[in-house]
Amino acid sequence: MMEANDAPQLSWDELDDDSSSPRHETAERLLRLVLLLTGNTCTRKEVFAQLGSHYKIDENDEEEASNARYLANQLFGNDIAFLEEIGYEIEKTRSSIDRRIYHYHIAPGSGPGTQFLFRHEEVEALIVVYALFTDPSKYASISGHQIHPSQPPRHPFSEEVLALIERFVEMLPVEQRHMFDQSVRKPYIYFNMAPVTDYLPHRTIINTLADIIASNQSVSFHYTSSRGKKHPTFHQRVDPYYIIHLDGHFYLIGYSYKMNCFFEFRIDRILADTLKPGSEPIDRTRQQRPIAFSYWADEDLAHSGLSQRWLRQSIEQEEEYADEYGRLRRRFLIRAYAYSEWRILQQLRKYASKVELVEPRHLREQMRDDLQRTLKRYL
Numbered sequence: 621m622m623e624a625n626d627a628p629q630l631s632w633d634e635l636d637d638d639s640s641s642p643r644h645e646t647a648e649r650l651l652r653l654v655l656l657l658t659g660n661t662c663t664r665k666e667v668f669a670q671l672g673s674h675y676k677i678d679e680n681d682e683e684e685a686s687n688a689r690y691l692a693n694q695l696f697g698n699d700i701a702f703l704e705e706i707g708y709e710i711e712k713t714r715s716s717i718d719r720r721i722y723h724y725h726i727a728p729g730s731g732p733g734t735q736f737l738f739r740h741e742e743v744e745a746l747i748v749v750y751a752l753f754t755d756p757s758k759y760a761s762i763s764g765h766q767i768h769p770s771q772p773p774r775h776p777f778s779e780e781v782l783a784l785i786e787r788f789v790e791m792l793p794v795e796q797r798h799m800f801d802q803s804v805r806k807p808y809i810y811f812n813m814a815p816v817t818d819y820l821p822h823r824t825i826i827n828t829l830a831d832i833i834a835s836n837q838s839v840s841f842h843y844t845s846s847r848g849k850k851h852p853t854f855h856q857r858v859d860p861y862y863i864i865h866l867d868g869h870f871y872l873i874g875y876s877y878k879m880n881c882f883f884e885f886r887i888d889r890i891l892a893d894t895l896k897p898g899s900e901p902i903d904r905t906r907q908q909r910p911i912a913f914s915y916w917a918d919e920d921l922a923h924s925g926l927s928q929r930w931l932r933q934s935i936e937q938e939e940e941y942a943d944e945y946g947r948l949r950r951r952f953l954i955r956a957y958a959y960s961e962w963r964i965l966q967q968l969r970k971y972a973s974k975v976e977l978v979e980p981r982h983l984r985e986q987m988r989d990d991l992q993r994t995l996k997r998y999l
Contacts, residue, residue, distance in 0.1 A: 649674040661725040707732040753778040774820035816868030838898035842891040910957040918974040919950040930956040
């Protein structure tokens, strides 16, 4: 089969605007060829069978050596070269029956590049999103004079997010591409969204759980405690509801039939090879019940704004008290709601002596016991 790229070329300036002019015929032929090869994989002969009139081929002319067939082969070769030149990726594969015959197909998503006309503020937003997922040290200069954040653990979706943004950047005008490149290569503001643990190796677990949740199935797995993998606990049935990122970790929020309660399962503690979908459907009628608790907060905390970590909260009372130096200060009694007792204690511990947990009583006692154990370490 003939391959050629030297067919006579026509200048657009030489063509008139008549619908039957070579200019319009060429445009229509190329458009039809793109549509055909986008949705199908065709040999040259199959293309001519579909677009014979556009390549000036008589359906009854099967003679490869004929002048019309020769010119059509020349024209087809030029058309393929032109489509590749303007950005289409043409996949060419040899026939397993006749190695002289090629199959042609336009790769999905390929084609002429499109420029995005973003506003200045939108490019800045793109830079911020990029900074959320990129490694701060990626573009750092090798110098001991500038301090950079340490390399963070990998976010499980960072590679896909960064690749998508980079595709957008390729289609920006030159000036905006330069602006983006300068900003990411000279980073002085870091918004990294990386978790505190490397979750990239656990991406498969996240994807598997997402599929199971979508199919409305329960799940079983072995789960390790903070003591490590030597003491895994088998959860025969968990109703998984969603995955969330909290305080640098990814958690599966699910109802454990073993513990008879909702629980936050850290994704990196689920043993991947034990994760299996169950046959029982998820109980969609079950609701996670909020836990009500109250705590005193020093006026400094209250003035800076109540914690946004709680589901809802309100100030119920305020009073004066004398601190350890005898100075009068004010504090506020806050009523709040959350889903996790463990997270309530974890957050209030961060405020140290500026808060006092009042109720529920069993959480207050747990907080007291934890603080006493901590104090003994420093005595």
